[in-house]
Amino acid sequence: MILGAGPAGLACAYRILKNAPEKSVVVLDRLTFVGGAGASFKWKGHTLDYGPHAFHSRGSEPEQLIRSLFARESHLLIEGTKQVHVYLKGKRFRYPLQVGECLVKFNPLLSLLIMLEFSLTSIFHSVVSIPVENFENWGKKRFGSSLYKMSFGDYTEKVWKTKASKISEKFASEKIQGFSFVNLIRRLLRVGGQVTEPYFQTWIYHKYGSGNVYIRLADQIRQMGGEILLGTNVRSINHDCHHVYSLTIDREGGAAELPCAHIVNTIPLPHFVNLFGNGAPFPVRYHASKLRYISLILVYIEFAVERISDDHWFYLLDPDFKFNRVTEQKNLSAATMEPGKTVLSFELTCRVGDNYWNMSDEALFELAKADCKNVHFLKNKANRITDYLVKRVPNVYEIYFKNFDQHAERLLGYLSDFENVSTAGRRGLFLQGDQHQSVEMGLKMADMVSNGSVARQDIENFLRQYVKYIDDY
Numbered sequence: 001m002i003l004g005a006g007p008a009g010l011a012c013a014y015r016i017l018k019n020a021p022e023k024s025v026v027v028l029d030r031l032t033f034v035g036g037a038g039a040s041f042k043w044k045g046h047t048l049d050y051g052p053h054a055f056h057s058r059g060s061e062p063e064q065l066i067r068s069l070f071a072r073e074s075h076l077l078i079e080g081t082k083q084v085h086v087y088l089k090g091k092r093f094r095y096p097l098q099v100g101e102c103l104v105k106f107n108p109l110l111s112l113l114i115m116l117e118f119s120l121t122s123i124f125h126s127v128v129s130i131p132v133e134n135f136e137n138w139g140k141k142r143f144g145s146s147l148y149k150m151s152f153g154d155y156t157e158k159v160w161k162t163k164a165s166k167i168s169e170k171f172a173s174e175k176i177q178g179f180s181f182v183n184l185i186r187r188l189l190r191v192g193g194q195v196t197e198p199y200f201q202t203w204i205y206h207k208y209g210s211g212n213v214y215i216r217l218a219d220q221i222r223q224m225g226g227e228i229l230l231g232t233n234v235r236s237i238n239h240d241c242h243h244v245y246s247l248t249i250d251r252e253g254g255a256a257e258l259p260c261a262h263i264v265n266t267i268p269l270p271h272f273v274n275l276f277g278n279g280a281p282f283p284v285r286y287h288a289s290k291l292r293y294i295s296l297i298l299v300y301i302e303f304a305v306e307r308i309s310d311d312h313w314f315y316l317l318d319p320d321f322k323f324n325r326v327t328e329q330k331n332l333s334a335a336t337m338e339p340g341k342t343v344l345s346f347e348l349t350c351r352v353g354d355n356y357w358n359m360s361d362e363a364l365f366e367l368a369k370a371d372c373k374n375v376h377f378l379k380n381k382a383n384r385i386t387d388y389l390v391k392r393v394p395n396v397y398e399i400y401f402k403n404f405d406q407h408a409e410r411l412l413g414y415l416s417d418f419e420n421v422s423t424a425g426r427r428g429l430f431l432q433g434d435q436h437q438s439v440e441m442g443l444k445m446a447d448m449v450s451n452g453s454v455a456r457q458d459i460e461n462f463l464r465q466y467v468k469y470i471d472d473y
């Protein structure tokens, strides 16, 4: 039994059936479509993703799996290199930020201040050891105050709707890596310096929208005899101390019990643990209640123009912008849009029930239009807007509040006491990763569970590989 028909759950089901065709595999999802956050939907003549969903390619196993699904129709997979910019201090910069470009485009006094702070901070911290306690400390220590605030600090607070001092420094190690001052200076002086690239540059994408990859994966699972139960709400997990024996699901106005030999979870970790009900000890339920999510509002605006820009997406770093990021999906695949039109999706993070969440669609549209006025290539396009659509997606991003790791660790510890339960994927492990990482985890988990019993040591190695926020796995 697999909970969740997103990238991780589907990849896991597919691989189990490949490894052991005789196995009975059931995938359950409460939504009525497959693909999780990577799904797409139709709006008029367009096919839209829930935010951009380029599949990062590195010639790895996840990429090979996706390519194998379309081996006979390889024209359906488009590949490309990311073109991303940021808006900062009213100017447009390439992303990831190139320090040379920043220093040239910023006002010279600001550039000087950044270099000075950067150098002094680096020297100071190389002789004085001050513990890093949160994301703000982490950023200031590495970049100096001004550069940190402009490039990460303000944006972090805007996205997570909280002070950066309340965010764990472990968020940085997942999202921002490979930064070295010496390396940077060498690159600036053009005397070498390694281009450490934390940011995935190349992608593959289905010509008709990200979700088609998962529709194809689901079709293959069904053809191999797997079952996918969509629109299915799980009420509870029925268990004793070390063994899960069934799930209770909602069915036709009542409930039904589904026996299971093994559960692979890929739904959000705290939600999964809550399904164990009062059978889970109080401290475990307490830790589950401490893991939080941020939600997303997407405002899709249709323009009667062929294209707005060349960017796949651009970030709105300045705090004056209400929205975080704008995507022009047409630049991933023109076939996802009606001819002669393009749709931009504007992303705004919020909490379920807050002012943004409760705003009318029209008010959100007006807010997006207000941000357009401060983007040079959008400010004159208001008269080309032909329509808009608003989608609200609850709980899409895991928040790394301080101490989140201790809460997550307790939940993973509780689950590891069950001999027939395993958890994987971005949601299942409370991670920040992308599609290819969830697919990879699904495949690896499948290899472990395909032969029936899962060795404890294998699970520990798996967690050590993926759950970097826990130090002593």
Ligand SMILES: Cc1cc2nc3c(=O)[nH]c(=O)nc-3n(C[C@H](O)[C@H](O)[C@H](O)COP(=O)(O)OP(=O)(O)OC[C@H]3O[C@@H](n4cnc5c(N)ncnc54)[C@H](O)[C@@H]3O)c2cc1C
Binding pocket: 003, 004, 005, 006, 007, 008, 009, 028, 029, 030, 031, 034, 035, 036, 037, 038, 050, 051, 052, 053, 054, 055, 056, 232, 233, 234, 266, 267, 268, 271, 296, 347, 396, 397, 424, 425, 426, 427, 428, 432, 433, 434, 435, 436, 438
């Ligand atoms: C706006 C946005 C943009 C992104 N852009 C990219 C990108 O460009 N490239 C990239 O690679 N990744 C991107 N990602 C990340 C990507 O979406 C995730 O890494 C990936 O979807 C994680 O797959 P998953 O299977 O672990 O989780 P999910 O995709 O979240 O799937 C989990 C599934 O569990 C189901 N579920 C949840 N609760 C229950 C329940 N109680 N009962 C039953 N089912 C349940 C959900 O319906 C869902 O189908 C983006 C994410 C967002 C939100």
